[in-house]
Amino acid sequence: MLSPEGGVSGQGPAPLALSLSDRAGEESHDARSTATAVTPGPLWGAVRSLDSLDAAVQEASRTEADDAAVGSDAADDGHGPAAPIAGETVEALDPAAGAPEAKAAGETSQGAARREQILDGASALFAERGYHGSSLREISRSVAISHPGMLHHFSSKPALLDAVIDRLEAHAQGLLDSVEALSTSPAQLLAALAGPWHPGRPPITLIATLSAEIVDPEHPGRYRMSRLRLVHExxxxxxxxxxxxxxxxxxxxxxxxxxxxxxxxxxxLAVRERSVRALQSSSGGEPVEDVRTFVQHFLNG
Known part of the structure; x- marks a missing residue:
């Protein structure tokens, strides 16, 4: 997760939204203290959308189980590695077996890619059906991975939600670090409304669905999503x-x-695009144009 530097020692960086919350110090899903003040991390070069985030950002949060996940997934699906042929060594059948570091690096890369694939699938289903309306088995089927295989990457549904919100926070971090560029002229803001803030695309569609769900005080993403909204505002x-x-x-x-x-x-508008839009018999009312028109009413000249 890309977030401001700081946080409780030994527990990793604190979510960036904590510095803007008026409820800092209260409970969160992972029960960490939120009282610690944080400061923005390194400046990103430009406004980035969720689809363009560097996969290396997410790689930093892998667990050791990820390194063996690909092999475990194959075994769970009934396609485990073939046994060595009699008289041949493992090294002869697989030259990489003699280079543990190279083999580990390859597994790590594949494990990170599989993790990102799962997060893509979870984000899409959460945006469409919500957290409560999506099961782990449905998510695993959507990305063609066995259910036990997915559990190597994410041990529970709340853990998967946490990782999805990590992505949303990384997206917000990019915008936060781009405030200076966005402030140069209204044209920059209007452009961003068709880019990282596009109401018909991720991550805004995902934020819209989860934001509706968190009226439930028992929702595991309640505090993080509330703070994320404060960050965008x-x-x-x-x-x-x-x-x-x-x-x-x-x-x-x-x-x-x-x-x-x-x-x-x-x-x-993100909700409207997924509901009312299908009932319209005529074109028009494009979400980006709607929000741009609204903003332009407040621009001087």
Whole structure:
């Protein structure tokens, strides 16, 4: 997970949204303290969408079980490695067997790729059906992996949700680190509304579905998703406040109110695209154009 540096010693970096939460210190799904203040990590070069995140970011959170996952998956599916032919050594059949480091590196790479595949499948199903409406077996079938094989990567459904939210936080980190670029002109913000904030694509579609679910106080992603929303609102507020300082917003516009309204509209449009859109008999009402039109009402000139 790419998040700001810091956190409780021995427990890895704290989620970036903790620094913006007004409930810091309260319980979270993993029961870690959230009281520790955090600061943004290294600046990303540009605004990045979820699809363009470097797989190496996720590789840092692998467990040791990932290294053996590919072989275990094959065994679970009934396609384990063939036994050596009599009279031949393992090294003769597989030259890589004599190079443990090279073999381990290959397994690690394949394990990371399989992990990303599972996260892709889980993200798609969670966006479509929600966390409670998706089972681990359905997710494993969607990515053509055995159920026991998937458990080598994610031991439980809450653990899988945590990893999915890690991705959403990494996406938000990219936007947070790009505030300066987004603040240069309204054209940059309008472009981002068709890119990383596109209301008809991941990750906004996924955030919209999970945000609706977390009204349930027992939802395992409740606090992290709530804080993630605060992060997005904070990013928009910083950008809009920079516009206001330069007279680029209409007089009397409150950047705090507008940031909340814009992000709420993005989530509402994401739901509309998956529901009302199918009932429309005519074209028009494209979600990006809708949110851009809304924002332009508050731009001065």
């Amino acid at each position: 904070h990013i928009l507020k910083q950008v809009l406040a920079a516009y206001a300082e330069r007279g680029l917003l209409t007089p009397g516009t409150d950047p705090v109110f507008l940031s909340r309204a814009v992000f709420s509209l993005l989530l509402s």
